[in-house]
Amino acid sequence: MENLYPILIPVYLVNCFFWGFVTKTIVENKGYPGKGWFFWGFLFGIYAMAIALIEPDMRAVREKDKSDSVIINSGGWKCGFCGYANSKDTEICRCGKDKAETTAILSELQLKEMMKKD
Numbered sequence: 001m002e003n004l005y006p007i008l009i010p011v012y013l014v015n016c017f018f019w020g021f022v023t024k025t026i027v028e029n030k031g032y033p034g035k036g037w038f039f040w041g042f043l044f045g046i047y048a049m050a051i052a053l054i055e056p057d058m059r060a061v062r063e064k065d066k067s068d069s070v071i072i073n074s075g076g077w078k079c080g081f082c083g084y085a086n087s088k089d090t091e092i093c094r095c096g097k098d099k100a101e102t103t104a105i106l107s108e109l110q111l112k113e114m115m116k117k118d
């Protein structure tokens with residue numbers, strides 16, 4: 001049995017590197033720095049990969065923020081109830097609140113913020 005170790009140890013290490021790279025690649029594709037994740041994959045193999053798979057995709061989140069600011073910069077408005085970015089031609093948000101209602105809520109909140117500061 002003991003003469004299997006020269007084979008098993010390299011196989012084990014190749015396996016560790018494999019899961020390290022798989023985990024690192026998954027998180028990098030989701031927009032995270034992969035450096036630390038390589039070691040998680042190296043140490044915990046498929047378990048680290050499973051966690052990497054359920055991490056939220058940061059690139060999708062950033063894309064959404066970017067498209068929201070494009071909508072708002074072109075005259076759109078952000079709903080004060082659900083936070084959804086509506087185009088300037090939209091009068092009623094997808095949550096059912098209309099533009100006047102949500103902008104009134106927003107200015108009321110801003111007013112309260114200003115009152116707090118004084």
Ligand SMILES: [Zn+2]
Nearest residue numbers: 079082093095
């Ligand atoms: Zn809304």
